Amino acid sequence: MDSSQLFGITMIAYLFSAAFYLGLFIFKTQRIGLIGMLLALTGVIVQTAALGLRWYESYRMGVGHAPLTNMYESLVFFAWCTTLFYLFMEFRFKARVIGAFVMPCAAIAMAYASFSSRIDTQINPLIPALQSNWLIAHVVTCFIGYGAFAVAGGLGLMYLMKLSAVDKKSTDASLCASLPELKVIDDLTHKTIVFGFMWLSAGIITGAIWANEAWGTYWSWDPKETWSIITWFMYASTLHARFTRGWRGRRIAWLAIIGFLAVFFTYFGVNFLLSGLHSYGSN
Amino acid sequence: MTSQKKNPIIALFASVQLALSLLFLLAATSIIGTLIPQNNILNFYIEKYGAKTASLLQILDITDMYNSWWFLGLLAFFSMNLIVCSLERIPQVVRTIRKDGLAVPPEQLEKLPLHKVLTLTASPGETGQRVSSFLSGHGWKARQTEKEGYQLFFAEKGAWTRFGVYVVHCSILIILAGAVVGSSTVANKILHNPYFAFKGSMMIPETDNADHIVAFKSNKRIDLGFTVRCDSFAIEFYSNGMPKTYRSRVTVIDGGKPVLATDIEVNKPLTYKGITFYQSSYQPYQDYVVSLKKQGGTVEKTEVIAPARQADWSEAGVSYGIINRESQGEVTRRIKVWFTDNQGEPSQFWVNVNQEAKVERPSGTYLFQARQLYATGLQVAKDPGVWLVYSGCLLMLVGLFIAFFLSHRKIYVLVRPQEDGSSRILFAGDANKNKVVFSEKFTDLISKLET
Numbered sequence: 156m157d158s159s160q161l162f163g164i165t166m167i168a169y170l171f172s173a174a175f176y177l178g179l180f181i182f183k184t185q186r187i188g189l190i191g192m193l194l195a196l197t198g199v200i201v202q203t204a205a206l207g208l209r210w211y212e213s214y215r216m217g218v219g220h221a222p223l224t225n226m227y228e229s230l231v232f233f234a235w236c237t238t239l240f241y242l243f244m245e246f247r248f249k250a251r252v253i254g255a256f257v258m259p260c261a262a263i264a265m266a267y268a269s270f271s272s273r274i275d276t277q278i279n280p281l282i283p284a285l286q287s288n289w290l291i292a293h294v295v296t297c298f299i300g301y302g303a304f305a306v307a308g309g310l311g312l313m314y315l316m317k318l319s320a321v322d323k324k325s326t327d328a329s330l331c332a333s334l335p336e337l338k339v340i341d342d343l344t345h346k347t348i349v350f351g352f353m354w355l356s357a358g359i360i361t362g363a364i365w366a367n368e369a370w371g372t373y374w375s376w377d378p379k380e381t382w383s384i385i386t387w388f389m390y391a392s393t394l395h396a397r398f399t400r401g402w403r404g405r406r407i408a409w410l411a412i413i414g415f416l417a418v419f420f421t422y423f424g425v426n427f428l429l430s431g432l433h434s435y436g437s438n
Numbered sequence: 439m440t441s442q443k444k445n446p447i448i449a450l451f452a453s454v455q456l457a458l459s460l461l462f463l464l465a466a467t468s469i470i471g472t473l474i475p476q477n478n479i480l481n482f483y484i485e486k487y488g489a490k491t492a493s494l495l496q497i498l499d500i501t502d503m504y505n506s507w508w509f510l511g512l513l514a515f516f517s518m519n520l521i522v523c524s525l526e527r528i529p530q531v532v533r534t535i536r537k538d539g540l541a542v543p544p545e546q547l548e549k550l551p552l553h554k555v556l557t558l559t560a561s562p563g564e565t566g567q568r569v570s571s572f573l574s575g576h577g578w579k580a581r582q583t584e585k586e587g588y589q590l591f592f593a594e595k596g597a598w599t600r601f602g603v604y605v606v607h608c609s610i611l612i613i614l615a616g617a618v619v620g621s622s623t624v625a626n627k628i629l630h631n632p633y634f635a636f637k638g639s640m641m642i643p644e645t646d647n648a649d650h651i652v653a654f655k656s657n658k659r660i661d662l663g664f665t666v667r668c669d670s671f672a673i674e675f676y677s678n679g680m681p682k683t684y685r686s687r688v689t690v691i692d693g694g695k696p697v698l699a700t701d702i703e704v705n706k707p708l709t710y711k712g713i714t715f716y717q718s719s720y721q722p723y724q725d726y727v728v729s730l731k732k733q734g735g736t737v738e739k740t741e742v743i744a745p746a747r748q749a750d751w752s753e754a755g756v757s758y759g760i761i762n763r764e765s766q767g768e769v770t771r772r773i774k775v776w777f778t779d780n781q782g783e784p785s786q787f788w789v790n791v792n793q794e795a796k797v798e799r800p801s802g803t804y805l806f807q808a809r810q811l812y813a814t815g816l817q818v819a820k821d822p823g824v825w826l827v828y829s830g831c832l833l834m835l836v837g838l839f840i841a842f843f844l845s846h847r848k849i850y851v852l853v854r855p856q857e858d859g860s861s862r863i864l865f866a867g868d869a870n871k872n873k874v875v876f877s878e879k880f881t882d883l884i885s886k887l888e889t
């Protein structure tokens with residue numbers, strides 16, 4: 156058994172988990188949701204083992220490093236963070252149907268990592284610039300933040316769906332009946348953004364320290380850095396709009412979605428559309 | 439509040455609406471610099487966008503927008519906003535914190551979102567004592583007051599956490615201040631002291647040394663005040679051909695004496711007298727560092743030679759030269775060596791660079807090794823503001839933690855005697871944040887008193 160097989164199992168578990176959570180959302184059968192949760196839990200346990208194994212394999216190849224150093228590994232880690240964060244939230248806040256909005260994200264990340272021709276799944280040795288413990292701290296902190304923002308985006312989407320169902324009293328009303336109360340979704344969205352903001356800040360800071368150790372410049376306005384600060388500004392605005400202007404509900408839901416789009420662009424768009432120091436992700 | 443008679447400029451800077459607009463503007467304008475390549479020469483822009491657009495880009499400083507007057511102006515505006523806004527609110531916070539919980543009229547307590555009424559059979563005096571020791575037993579140091587017809591206890595925790603927000607705001611200012619202190623532009627144009635903060639680079643051939651750098655952008659020479667010698671430079675590769683390590687062995691020579699010898703690698707810079715040297719590039723030369731040894735002998739010789747030149751090692755009575763080479767790009771793989779001890783035919787042989795060759799001669803066996811000469815490219819920075827930046831970053835994380843996860847919690851206990859001699863206790867509580875968690879703790883606490 157090698158780590159790539161375990162990641163394959165993880166991907167399948169997440170795909171089915173997403174399907175079952177969507178099933179829960181549509182058919183409202185609790186048992187379907189339970190299966191979805193168990194699949195996500197199995198997936199995350201297998202993935203944890205796979206991450207450990209890939210780490211070990213890299214040492215056996217004589218190039219030992221934590222599995223956090225290229226696009227493939229970061230996508231896998233993103234899926235892991237998102238699922239772990241989501242499961243924590245499910246246990247803490249007992250709102251299982253949220254999985255229908257989050258697990259597809261984790262499943263897509265895994266599937267894309269495994270199947271895209273643009274992504275190299277090999278374990279490669281680290282070029283000198285990447286040989287730094289700050290790299291590990293940087294990737295871990297950023298991706299905990301990204302995982303939280305993915306969940307917040309899913310919650311935002313959920314809020315808007317529920318809201319339009321409540322407003323229209325239409326046929327979707329029954330579809331959305333199983334979703335938590337609007338107030339609850341709103342509160343969870345906010346808490347998730349707060350959590351993500353803390354980690355994104357830490358991610359930007361560790362990245363800056365790493366850059367300073369490697370190149371002697373903690374901030375060089377390269378496109379990836381710039382987009383991360385744009386994302387940070389966007390979430391800072393969201394938080395201030397809420398704290399000081401009392402924005403709630405629909406507006407925050409939209410901002411959660413737009414914020415996640417910014418995260419997505421920072422993570423992917425920059426690698427594929429713009430050029431800069433962080434281009435290691437694109438090959 | 440005095441807000442009615444405020445100066446309109448202060449009012450503008452104190453407004454959160456301005457902050458939201460500025461955050462949005464900063465985010466939006468930052469995008470421009472990620473779409474339009476920065477810091478290229480004019481011709482690049484003319485080719486890419488046409489002459490008219492290119493001159494417009496130049497007028498608006500968009501070709502170096504993060505250092506442009508308008509972007510820096512936006513940041514300055516943002517800082518002013520942050521300072522004024524925070525200063526204006528801090529007195530309010532101080533007032534909130536100073537507010538005496540015991541002065542709250544009892545009727546208001548029942549209006550707090552968290553409250554609960556209990557009845558104890560004990561007399562109010564006993565009950566009061568019990569409440570007081572109960573609170574302190576659970577970590578709530580209560581103060582109390584006795585008024586007509588009631589006893590009031592008040593305890594609070596985390597009042598200081600209300601400053602968390604301002605810690606975050608202050609940290610942003612500290613980071614920006616650090617960026618200003620460390621800016622070479624400020625050092626040049628405002629302090630007129632380029633040595634105060636600079637960024638530049640130096641290229642030192644192996645065995646050679648250098649005592650100055652060339653600053654980025656201005657291309658000015660800046661003297662270090664000491665000398666750096668590159669003893670050697672080496673690249674190591676992984677088996678698949680990817681580079682594994684770039685390493686310069688350097689010696690710092692200060693006041694004519696070597697004071698420090700160390701390795702510089704990527705991610706392992708050297709800092710000496712506030713100046714930091716980073717491994718950043720290298721340059722292979724078409725010269726070779728040859729080491730020669732006679733087997734059994736004690737003398738050795740190391741010399742830098744160019745190809746197709748004869749070199750002599752007179753102590754050993756030998757002469758040698760490099761007469762042919764096989765290269766890949768600028769990197770030499772093999773060399774052909776000519777070697778003689780002036781006894782019989784000279785030897786000629788191919789050898790890989792960095793590999794030792796044994797040369798059997800009538801006068802003995804010689805060990806010959808050659809490697810290509812490199813120059814190491816070091817990036818050199820002096821940034822006296824970086825510690826401000828790092829402290830600001832740390833402060834920001836601490837501040838965010840305080841602002842988001844800690845709260846100011848208050849508990850009031852009102853004890854009133856009842857006609858039958860028992861006591862009616864009103865518990866009330868309030869937290870400025872994370873109310874759900876506090877309400878659980880509150881309920882939990884009361885249930886403990888009940889049992």
Ligand code: HEM
Binds near residue numbers: 603
């Ligand atoms: C990107 C920069 C900024 C960051 C990261 C930031 C961060 C924060 C944080 C974490 C809070 C705490 C919210 C809470 O838990 O109560 C906060 C609140 C606040 N911020 Fe900022 N801030 C920034 C810029 C600004 C600016 C420029 C202003 C200027 C008007 C401002 C005004 C406020 C106000 C008025 C509050 C509410 C304070 C209160 O609760 O009374 N912020 N900010």
